Amino acid sequence: MAVNRQWLLASHPEGIPEASNWRLVEREVAAPGAGEILVRAHWLSVDPYMRGRISRRRNYAAGIEVGAVMTGGGVGEVIESRHPGFAQGDIVESFTFGWQECAVLAGAAARKVDPGLGPIQSALSYLGMPGLTAYFAILETGRARPGDTVLVSAAAGAVGQVAGQLAKLAGCRAVAVAGSDAKLAWCREIGYDAGINHRSANDLAAAIAEACPAGVDLFLDNTAGPIHDAVMANLAPGARVVVCGQVALADRFDQPDIGPRFLRQIMIARATVQGFLVLDHADRFELARRRLAGWARSGRLRHREDVLDGIEQMPRAFLRLLRGENFGKQLVRLAAGPG
């Protein structure tokens, strides 16, 4: 039989997830039904939003049941098609591929990837959900304007590195917050004007005040937690805060997040704090993807990946991400070929 290795959710995590929250099983590769395609993954993605999906708590999407295949995006090759829109050999991407080597997907759950736009794994990074998140969060929800000071947390991550470069394209000053000097050096290399190491800063709010003397006009909040708090003390008049991720709360996802609230600062700055979900912008993904690909081709958008090899690495890759140990977009590369 053709074998499909899959990661199933073994238990909902309490606090920070551990590798034991998943288990790897071998299943027979399923056959596609009418309207479906069978896809073999070349690349799988891990992303912070997965922390929410494995929680028991209500989230913007239904949680994953224990025993189900772990959710996640992937890009791979069509092995067999029973859908008129796909042919064997096509490269496709799916948000709902799952942590597995092969997936049977409804045609509507897959998107053909144009390998001419960039390396195919970029469909999981700067031409995929993270890049699209940066695009719509910075340029639309965040309304980046020339002259703005744009602060990005997790700035060397999959979303953050694109966000900073888009802020620069929009004529803004871009300030990176990241967890190591090496990450900040990379941020400077791709165009960020300043950087703050949130792990070594003595007083993060003061460091932000120094880096942003006129305040923060646009804050792309990828982390919540202490970085959020420090930025909220530094809002410029009319500031926009785009609430995009909460990776800093990964260890206490099921508990209320207690700390200083910032209603007075929001009022004083007449700031706008807005929740962001990239899927709300799906009607313009193609437009954004073409622009991102164009900027990448012309060298105005650079990108860094952090690659682990083998399906066995999925939990490790995800845990690296939650701990901020990845440097660039965290991907897992699978040995492509017949199972």
Place this chain on the structure above:
Amino acid sequence: MAVNRQWLLASHPEGIPEASNWRLVEREVAAPGAGEILVRAHWLSVDPYMRGRISRRRNYAAGIEVGAVMTGGGVGEVIESRHPGFAQGDIVESFTFGWQECAVLAGAAARKVDPGLGPIQSALSYLGMPGLTAYFAILETGRARPGDTVLVSAAAGAVGQVAGQLAKLAGCRAVAVAGSDAKLAWCREIGYDAGINHRSANDLAAAIAEACPAGVDLFLDNTAGPIHDAVMANLAPGARVVVCGQVALADRFDQPDIGPRFLRQIMIARATVQGFLVLDHADRFELARRRLAGWARSGRLRHREDVLDGIEQMPRAFLRLLRGENFGKQLVRLAAGPG
């Protein structure tokens, strides 16, 4: 000499203000210089924003120094004019009248009141800052749409009673949160569809969930504190939260407001939390005032005042407001006449 009684700030309050934070003095009525007018107050206003002005903390406007006249809006009659735009006998309003019987005002700091639009004290309520706040917060920043569930805290107050009626005019369902059953009865009388007594509700979040089964689309937050928390647990997808006032924090204005943060709820709902200050909309005050006056004339906008008599009552009026003891717009009426 003509005497002008004035309330000076005697000390910055620690926690909830007390009457002893002000002292009443008698001064000679000053003479207006070139471009100035001398105005005798008929009505003075107390408003929650004053809590911020007497704090040591940075706010959206400069604080009041100890020994200075307490700030506040007033409406009165021009006694003497050295400004071509004003004549003796004109009724004028000023945001910066101060807690005093007479004020010398620059022409730019006063606005002629048309007594035909409504009782002159309405320039301090539904045709003044509170009414304009409700107008712009509900109809513009909050983007009230037919079918929305609009929840208003401090719903029987100066802003809240107008806000609920404007929400009804906009085709919304209006839900009042107030601190007494008598206030809620009044809210129902003027059109609110439902009401919640936040002092007697056992579980405020559950009471809001019951009153707003599809969630809160627009929340006019006049209080911060526990009501804010309970509403944030009940946001509808696409909710707008207009951050307008923090009267519930009046006792701890100079301390950080610690409690649950709602970044995940904001993200899940793709909510927008926006700081609001009415002065940002000054370019359209006249338009809004004409509309509000028209609705009042036609009986579609009703209004309730809570009046104390005499300049001596200013601190008491303000403290009533901070404690939620007022029922309707808190005003102080002065004995008009020569000093």
